[in-house]
Amino acid sequence: MENKEEQKTTDIEKELEQIVREREALRVKLSRNYYRDEVIKAREMGKKVVYFPAAGMPELAYAFEDCVPVMPSDNYSIHTCVRHQHRKYLELAEADGMSPDICSYDRLGMGLMLAGEGAFGPLPPPDVIVGFGNLCETHSKYWEIVSDYYGNIPYFYFDLYTHQQDERLPDYAIEYMRSQVRRALNFIAEHTGKKLDWDRFKEVMKIATQTITDYWENVIELRTVSPSPWSTMQCQNDLFFLVCYSGRPEGKQYLDLVAKEVKFRVDHKIGVNPNEKFRLLYTDLPPWFWMGLLKLFHEKGGTLAFELYPSIAWLGVLFDKYNNLSPIYELDPDKPDEALALRLTAMLRSMRHVMDQLVVSTEKYHLDGAVFFSNRTCLVDTRAIGLRQRLYRERTGKPTMCFQGEHCDERTFSESQTLAKIDAFFEALDKRK
């Protein structure tokens, strides 16, 4: 009897290993293909290059044949930083006069541009730039600088209603946003010489919407169970596919494999963290230069079981829909321009709304506390960090901790202080159990 049980466990473990292997193989392949084969070689393959912030609208480039979306500041900065190649480029940007108080994504992006280098090689210069201030208003200036640096590259600033949206947007606002999407598409068409194919755009948006809906239903919704079948770190890996592969079948293919693994883990009660004692909310970007910090929470028994990125910030429109938080928007595949605009608008709502989202998450995902990151040069996120923590504690009764630093620059990060804070946080969590 015992042998049969052991055999069954071994079979399950083997099956999971196979699922993980299959998913990992595709992850590595697609990650490499995107930068090495598509982005870096775009020009030599005769393709047009459209620069975007990594705020999730590559569909505007994928709507055209032979157009490649490139996210030089945030996404390529991350790839450089996680490989610990970033320091040289930060210093290069600072030597060029950029203040160390400016966002380290932008500093790193600038350094990479000045050096003409990067984790996978030099990025191709842009043919068109589409800037966007949804996640960070100061980014609009960054794109102007990039445009000037490469010689007055055509730059379209994508304007959306981004704040104070606790109520449903009026029809005229939605119509204005739809027009912004259409204008951006026409701008890309004009400056790349590529023909806009509306049916292609519609198909791209259909895939994009289906991908995030399936990901939400089959991954995010399943994370309510203990042990947690998918963690913040894994979701942040998935973010690459939500950002760079949105609207492409390959992205959906990968995220479907994630869903398969999550379902298997739920069915067999196999968590991603064998030490799970607490379930925690993570509310910011990770410190990309030291991803081991997030692993440390797991080692100490605190699974990062839910997070702001991507589950609230990137997938906000779905978070609200599936948690019945007003205003709720449906993404209509027959109105691709509207679907894209509404998805982008719901990315990062008013602070009040984000607080509601954090509180709802804490209850739904059975979280024991929250980890905040006072990200020194992120003027958007860090501005109200004290208030956000206080409101969170008042509304949930759960403890919080906050460490300081910067997402892509370890020079303002104190390891010993951060480790002391984490230990003290776990001591407080232990006392509550």
Next chain:
Amino acid sequence: MKRGNEIYFAGLDIGSTMTKAVILDEGEEIVNYVLGPTGPEHRRLANMVMEEVLNKPGLLIDNVAYIVATGYGRINVPFADAQVTEITCHARGIIKLFPEVSTIIDIGGQDCKGIRVKDGKVANFVMNDKCAAGTGRFLEIIAETLGIKVSEMGDLSLNAKEKVRISNICTVFAVQEIMAYSAEGIPHENIVAGLHEGLATRICNMARRIGITKEVVITGGGGKNKGLVREIDDHLEIETLQSFEPLISGALGASLLAKEMAHKQLEKGKSLPLKERSLKEVRLFG
């Protein structure tokens, strides 16, 4: 473990500047405590401090049932049974001394913390970020610049007729400002008083993030500086409390936790100490 019927517990707090040790008896009375400067060799220092604290009451390491290490050097105490952060230990120590405490402000050598206490537990805490400008190290650097001892700064500032305004929060630039004031012939007491005012503002602003409510206890080396304490009191408009020796709060808390942990082990049927201890075997550099 026992000397006659007596049982002892130890707390060792290896801070960035000072190392502190406390021996506690079963009745939670402090049998002895010692303070010493922290050097680069934590392990050796831990041994020396431990030997010293045991020496006066005539105890041996084997007489100590359980040892808890705290402070940023806590992982470098090989003979400790457990490591607990200074946040939890400070709270535990201060709650013992001031059961009515609600807010603890710990001004240490290289960091500064605010700890909110509720129902005898840490409810919240905040710590300075990677900057020495609100810490004891800041005072040490300024004392060096002025050619005075840190221990003199508190009394000196109480004689100030007026206070200069130190506008810079960066230690390096503050030194420049102070050198300029000194060159102008401004008395040291006025400079130090201004410095304490700036430091108090910075510390209180940090602690406000967790909410400051009475009773407030100042602990750590900063708690020994009368001038700084007065500025904090003025800033908060309350009278803060200090223990007879603010430096030992963390080590005291560690020793109290050592007692709790020892009793848990005994309840589980384990015999103490849990492991063979020798102060000699860990003398890596001596």
